[in-house]
Amino acid sequence: MVLGMVAGALSALAIAFILNFCVNFYNHRRWFRGLPQPPHSFLWGHLKIMGEAAAAAPPDCHPQVYLTSIAQKYKLKGVFYIDLWPISTPMVVLIDPAVMTQVQVTQVLPMHPMSEDFMKPIVGPDNIASSNGAVWKLVHNSITPAFSWSHIRNLSAVVIDECDTFRSRLDMLAETEKTFSMETVGSQLIFDVIARIVYSFSLNAQGTGSQDLEDLRGMVKLAHVQLSWNPIAKFKAIFSRRALHRRLGVSVSTQIQQRLKVLTDDQIVPHRKNPHSILDLMLREHLEQEDLVGNKKNSTELSPEYMKILITNIKALLLGGQGTTSDTLCYIYMLLSKSPEVVAKLREEHTRVFAPSFNETIDILQTKPSKLDELDYTTAVIRETLRLFPIGFGVRQAADGATVAWNSTKYPIDNGIAVVSNAHSLHYDPEYFPSASTFNPERFIDPATAVHAKNNMWTFYRGPRACLGQNLAVDELRIILLETIRDYEFECVNLQPNEKQKVAWSDLDETFGDICFQKIGLGAQVRDGMIMRVKKVGTN
Structure with missing residues (x-):
């Protein structure tokens, strides 16, 4: 009799569960009625359509x-x-500048919880990229001065210095004619730059190598496993991730404590207008609270909560600061390898704006870094590369009842749906960018098209949550190109061009093969390491 009662109860629970699922299933699918979308299946939603899009492209592409x-x-x-329910969170995709402005500038939507779910295993909780509220404001306000134009110009010497090492490595690679991963070599360069900005000293990734960089790159590789359906792979990744987190945590916390001790021992409260490093800015609030200048206190103790925030966000800055910039550098060299006419224009501009020789160029750059703003064509090359290969998207969440307006119609963006501003779709729309898959820097130079192109390029997004490091990234890239384009030529090795383009919106793969399809990582990143060979062509 007892077994019968248990069986009856279990049956009732099962029936209740099935009924509840069916009701939720019906209500969810019905919510999409009348909304702009691809053909919608009541059974599958858009899962099949997303699967078809994924099947047409190389594996592991970024969703954009x-x-x-x-x-x-x-x-x-x-x-x-x-509609990807119940496999993933449904999304509303915005691909018009006016609509994207509504959620990034006008309403300034917070980040969706799925952003934190993705970022937390990589760098930790409460990171600047995916946090909201008080934590985001604290971190954002503390580090913003480090990305002002005046401070960025003071950082030119840092980039020049690290580029000297980069050039030495290129010389060696050119002499030996060895193939190499530009993703690896480029990321080491950019990592040394961002480490000096964060800590005020290099971690020497280009020289002896940096365990911190290797661990951060390892975290990104494990991000792919997060998206896997293989439970064994996910289980193994947990232990690998813990080991990386422990080692990174010890390394970063050591730097924090050492710097805090120096500041407290020397009675220094960093100044916002002339910061020594981003870490100094992040420690500034603690030092102000201690009132070191007035009372000569000597507290090197940070609260556990604030220490966690510092560690997480320094990891995020080190990772984000090198990843997207080094990826963009890879794509610039890739595009230039098949665009000799663009290379010729770059070389002409560098000689005209600066000087014919490398040494003269560096002398001018060190004394007048503002002359980088005169490199119009170089900047156009960077912008055009970022248009073709945007760094990915952030996912926002709206409050109940929220809408966006387009063509005089309001569309719902609430109900927990992921609000995605997809710059990639905008950048490949021929209405906004004619011949959208063509590498054409002139579109950002020609007076007839330049303003239109700049207004519709949303790689870094807009509003308070736009990429803080965008000006630094552009300046870094201008300096690197200025120091390399006249003296080196880059060749993509082992290209496997596709006989027929895989997607309707781009024919770049007929030249470069699958490497022109960004894969998913921390953002949209380089595929297969960008294997290259370099040749020395200029003179010092």
Whole structure:
């Protein structure tokens, strides 16, 4: 009798569960009725359509690639919806500048919880990229002065110094004619730059190598496992991730404590207008609270909560600061390897604005870093590369009842849906960028198209949560190109061009093969290491 009662109770629970699922299933699918979207299946939602888009592209692409394929295949404009329930969070995709402005500038939506779910295993909780509220404001306000134009110009000497090592490595690679991963070599260069900005000293990734960089890159590789359906792979990744977190945590916390001790021993409260490092800015609030100048206190104790925030966000800065910039550098060299006419224009501009020789160029750059602003064509090359290869997207969440307007119609963006501003789809829309898959820096130079192109390029996004490091990244890239383009030529090795383009919106793969499809990582990143060979062509 007891077994019968237990069986009856279990049956009742099962029936209740099934009924509840069916009700939720029906209500969820019904929510999408009448909204702009690709063909919607009541059984599958858009899972099959997303699967078809993924199957047409190389494996592990960043989702922005799939969304662009769907938008162009089904002629979707402005706003459209993708229903991936129950496998993943449904999304509303924004691909019009006016609509994207509404969620980034006008309403300034907070980050969606799925952003924290993705970022937390990589760098930790409460990071500047995915946090909201008081924590985000604290971190954002503390580090913002480090990214002002006046301070960035003071950092030119740092980039020049690290580029000297980069050039020495290129010389060696050119002499030996060895192939190498530009993703690896470029990331080591940029990591040494960002480490000096964060800590005020180099971690020497280009010289002896940096365990911190290797561990951070390892965390990004494990991010792929987070998206896997293989439970064994996910289980193994937990232990690998813990080991990396422990080692990184010890390294970063050691630097924090050592710097805090120096500041307290020397009775220094860093100044916001002339920061020695980003770490100094992040320690400034603690030092002000201690009132070191007035009372000569000597507290090197940070609260556990604030220490966790510092460790997380220094890891995020070190990782984000090198990843997207080094990826962009890879794509610039890739595009230039097949664009000799662009290389010729770059060399002419560098000689005209600075000087014919390398040494003269560096002398001018060190005394007048503002002359980087005169490199219009170089900046256009960077912008055009970022247009073709945007760094990915952030996912926002709206409050109940929130909407966006497009073509005089309001569309819902609430109900827990992921609000995605997909710059990739905008950048490949021929309405905004004619011949969208063509590498054409002139579109950012020609007076007839330049303003339109700049206004519709959303790689770094807009508003309070726009990328803080965008000006630094552009300056870094201008200096690196200035120091390398006249003296070196880069060749992509082992290219396997596709006989027929895989996607309708780009034919770049007919020249470069699958490496032109960004894969998912921390953002949208380089595929297969960008294997290259370099040749020395200039003179010092």
